[in-house]
Amino acid sequence: MPSLLKKMLAPLEWVADKLGTSAEVERSPEEQARVDQACQHLALYQFRSCPFSIKVRREITRLNLKIEVRDAQLDPEHRRELKEGGGKVQVPCLRIANPDGPAQWMYESRDIIAWLRQRFGAETVA
Numbered sequence: 001m002p003s004l005l006k007k008m009l010a011p012l013e014w015v016a017d018k019l020g021t022s023a024e025v026e027r028s029p030e031e032q033a034r035v036d037q038a039c040q041h042l043a044l045y046q047f048r049s050c051p052f053s054i055k056v057r058r059e060i061t062r063l064n065l066k067i068e069v070r071d072a073q074l075d076p077e078h079r080r081e082l083k084e085g086g087g088k089v090q091v092p093c094l095r096i097a098n099p100d101g102p103a104q105w106m107y108e109s110r111d112i113i114a115w116l117r118q119r120f121g122a123e124t125v126a
């Protein structure tokens with residue numbers, strides 16, 4: 001997206017982010033507890049007003065997920081983690097911790113949203 005257009009759209013995206021989304025997925029308390037536990041392995045590296053990050057944050061809200069959101073624009077430590085772990089400073093990026101090996105760093109808003117829907121959209125949490 002051209003940067004001027006991106007700057008012009010940013011305030012609208014911000015308002016939509018704040019007002020436009022509410023949790024749509026409801027779970028039993030037990031199911032939600034399992035989902036919350038699974039989400040502890042996830043962290044979203046993002047910029048506050050990046051439209052691609054906003055899209056992913058809205059989907060996280062819609063799916064009723066408690067995923068830690070890390071600011072890779074203003075927080076130098078998170079920026080460094082993203083660059084060293086994922087290989088580049090591009091957001092959004094979902095870090096998926098793996099207890100048995102190295103973490104997975106998933107870039108591309110579309111891929112992240114598709115993964116979250118597949119993992120948490122249906123009521124199947126391993």
Ligand SMILES: N[C@@H](CCC(=O)N[C@@H](CS)C(=O)NCC(=O)O)C(=O)O
Nearest residue numbers: 050051052089090091092108109110
């Ligand atoms: N195709 C990517 C585009 C992501 C993108 O362009 N992100 C911008 C911020 S909005 C970025 O990370 N730019 C790198 C930088 O500003 O350092 C997606 O959908 O996630």
